[in-house]
Amino acid sequence: xxxxxxxxxxxxxxxFLDFQxxxxxxxxxxxxEARFAEQRLEGxxxxxxxxxxxxxxxxxxxxxxxxxxxxxxxxxGPATAGRPELAGARYDAVSVSLIVHPRNPYAPxxxxxxxxxxxxxxxxxxxxxxxxxxxxxxxxxxEEDAVHWHRTAKAACDPFxxxxxxxxxxxxxxxxxxxxxxxxxxxxxxxFDDWTxxxxxxxxxxxxxxxxxxxxxxxxxxxxxxxxPYGEREREFQLxxxxxxxxxxxxxxxxxxxxxxxxxxxxxxxxSLPPLVAWRYDWKxxxxxxxxxxxxxxxxxxDWAAD
Amino acid sequence: xxxxxxxxxxxxxxxFLDFQxxxxxxxxxxxxEARFAEQRLEGxxxxxxxxxxxxxxxxxxxxxxxxxxxxxxxxxGPATAGRPELAGARYDAVSVSLIVHPRNPYAPxxxxxxxxxxxxxxxxxxxxxxxxxxxxxxxxxxEEDAVHWHRTAKAACDPFxxxxxxxxxxxxxxxxxxxxxxxxxxxxxxxFDDWTxxxxxxxxxxxxxxxxxxxxxxxxxxxxxxxxPYGEREREFQLxxxxxxxxxxxxxxxxxxxxxxxxxxxxxxxxSLPPLVAWRYDWKxxxxxxxxxxxxxxxxxxDWAAD
Numbered sequence: 239x240x241x242x243x244x245x246x247x248x249x250x251x252x253x254f255l256d257f258q259x260x261x262x263x264x265x266x267x268x269x270x271e272a273r274f275a276e277q278r279l280e281g282x283x284x285x286x287x288x289x290x291x292x293x294x295x296x297x298x299x300x301x302x303x304x305x306x307x308x309x310x311x312x313x314x315g316p317a318t319a320g321r322p323e324l325a326g327a328r329y330d331a332v333s334v335s336l337i338v339h340p341r342n343p344y345a346p347x348x349x350x351x352x353x354x355x356x357x358x359x360x361x362x363x364x365x366x367x368x369x370x371x372x373x374x375x376x377x378x379x380x381e382e383d384a385v386h387w388h389r390t391a392k393a394a395c396d397p398f399x400x401x402x403x404x405x406x407x408x409x410x411x412x413x414x415x416x417x418x419x420x421x422x423x424x425x426x427x428x429x430f431d432d433w434t435x436x437x438x439x440x441x442x443x444x445x446x447x448x449x450x451x452x453x454x455x456x457x458x459x460x461x462x463x464x465x466x467p468y469g470e471r472e473r474e475f476q477l478x479x480x481x482x483x484x485x486x487x488x489x490x491x492x493x494x495x496x497x498x499x500x501x502x503x504x505x506x507x508x509x510s511l512p513p514l515v516a517w518r519y520d521w522k523x524x525x526x527x528x529x530x531x532x533x534x535x536x537x538x539x540x541d542w543a544a545d
Numbered sequence: 546x547x548x549x550x551x552x553x554x555x556x557x558x559x560x561f562l563d564f565q566x567x568x569x570x571x572x573x574x575x576x577x578e579a580r581f582a583e584q585r586l587e588g589x590x591x592x593x594x595x596x597x598x599x600x601x602x603x604x605x606x607x608x609x610x611x612x613x614x615x616x617x618x619x620x621x622g623p624a625t626a627g628r629p630e631l632a633g634a635r636y637d638a639v640s641v642s643l644i645v646h647p648r649n650p651y652a653p654x655x656x657x658x659x660x661x662x663x664x665x666x667x668x669x670x671x672x673x674x675x676x677x678x679x680x681x682x683x684x685x686x687x688e689e690d691a692v693h694w695h696r697t698a699k700a701a702c703d704p705f706x707x708x709x710x711x712x713x714x715x716x717x718x719x720x721x722x723x724x725x726x727x728x729x730x731x732x733x734x735x736x737f738d739d740w741t742x743x744x745x746x747x748x749x750x751x752x753x754x755x756x757x758x759x760x761x762x763x764x765x766x767x768x769x770x771x772x773x774p775y776g777e778r779e780r781e782f783q784l785x786x787x788x789x790x791x792x793x794x795x796x797x798x799x800x801x802x803x804x805x806x807x808x809x810x811x812x813x814x815x816x817s818l819p820p821l822v823a824w825r826y827d828w829k830x831x832x833x834x835x836x837x838x839x840x841x842x843x844x845x846x847x848d849w850a851a852d
């Protein structure tokens with residue numbers, strides 16, 4: 239049965255809130271000790287947010303898993319690059335965002351975001367779309383992790399169309415790219431926006447699949463690497479690479495820019511930033527090192543899911 | 546005698562290169578141990594840059610004092626907010642930039658930049674202007690430092706017009722402002738752009754005065770605070786506040802954006818970023834602490850130079 243337009247956002251919200259619960263539980267289990275602190279913040283018109291942040295765990299140096307519902311606000315420009323005609327329209331939106339910065343440099347940072355927008359342009363029918371995706375940022379590359387990550391991303395997509403994974407992977411490689419350095423942020427994953435293909439039910443089913451597969455993709459990698467022995471050298475490299483993460487989020491990320499322009503809560507938006515970061519002048523990896531290997535074998539678009 | 550248009554840029558370059566020498570020497574003296582590493586990088590059309598960076602000194606955790614000369618390039622948008630009609634024009638420019646991140650949290654970060662542009666719009670006479678200024682970012686506030694800093698800035702301006710200091714101080718307060726946090730970057734100083742008032746000789750004399758007074762303003766403060774006892778708490782606050790510095794430079798700074806858009810050298814441009822930075826979720830200073838005092842007494846526009 240088709241979901242009525244006015245019920246859609248509630249339907250997606252219910253899924254997001256439950257997904258937030260499961261994701262925080264999974265991450266707390268992987269950490270084994272630290273717990274997420276939760277807040278509930280009321281917004282305008284019945285909107286609210288539920289940021290959850292975990293800090294200083296033995297495994298997770300920082301993790302943020304946050305839900306928000308915005309009601310009856312006005313769309314700023316960056317909300318949807320593909321729909322400039324909607325800038326200024328009123329909208330409702332729900333989103334859930336995850337960012338995990340493990341302490342261990344052998345465990346990659348991961349990020350996921352899922353969102354549903356319903357815009358109400360004047361004198362026109364409501365317009366809705368989904369957006370989201372997930373991507374992985376390793377500090378030290380492991381082929382088996384990259385293959386697992388991308389095969390799981392592909393498995394999320396395959397039931398919804400044979401070409402989806404290829405399209406969304408390409409969009410992810412293009413989006414998470416530091417133009418000023420000519421360097422990708424990490425090894426990618428999935429990225430989609432303005433997603434309406436096949437109608438609401440099908441798109442929502444895909445979104446749920448993507449969210450579930452994020453956990454299936456990330457958790458085993460985190461479990462495998464979280465106790466890998468490391469020293470000062472690896473920590474230093476991690477802090478330097480985290481600088482790239484900060485550069486991307488502050489300079490390019492549409493979600494960050496949208497959130498700040500839409501008057502979002504600074505602390506929730508910038509909870510994505512790593513807890514400790516270094517910039518070294520003119521730092522380059524020495525040839526033949528594992529640090530150089532990250533650049534040579536991982537930080538470039540590759541078809542990791544190929545058989 | 547009036548300097549001919551075609552000689553002006555060489556005249557300014559000579560001053561900038563000498564000023565760079567004196568500034569690096571002064572900073573090395575304050576550090577007492579570490580030395581600037583220098584590179585000379587050739588650019589297009591006879592342009593070149595001379596970045597100098599000092600890292601990991603006992604007093605200076607990082608300092609960058611860099612000269613560059615760009616020749617015959619094309620002006621990107623952010624070069625001059627006040628002259629949008631020049632976007633796309635060919636230009637020559639010389640600039641010198643300084644950034645000092647002391648290790649001691651009681652010693653403030655300081656920044657200065659001085660630049661001269663000569664644009665050659667098609668079918669029109671050449672257009673030139675100066676820009677620049679300096680600003681101070683303390684982690685712990687000292688009234689006497691703030692007063693000295695601003696009185697010295699005022700002394701740089703006063704011979705050139707009774708209202709200059711007030712105008713350039715206001716422009717500085719407006720420019721170094723983190724809109725997303727509603728918070729100034731520091732306690733300000735001077736900021737000017739598109740500066741042509743009174744003609745080249747007078748503007749150049751003012752620029753030299755501003756550059757000299759930057760050293761007079763900063764060096765005694767650095768000398769006074771560089772050995773102030775501190776512990777983990779102050780270091781932590783410094784790292785958090787440095788995060789604001791990163792946010793400003795990556796999100797707002799026109800020099801950074803101009804440099805990256807003009808195809809500048811990434812490492813030179815981002816040498817302004819602090820070497821180590823922290824982001825803490827939802828961190829707020831506790832009332833009644835010296836950290837709270839920074840916000841309450843220093844991070845707001847004040848007339849520090851008043852008698």
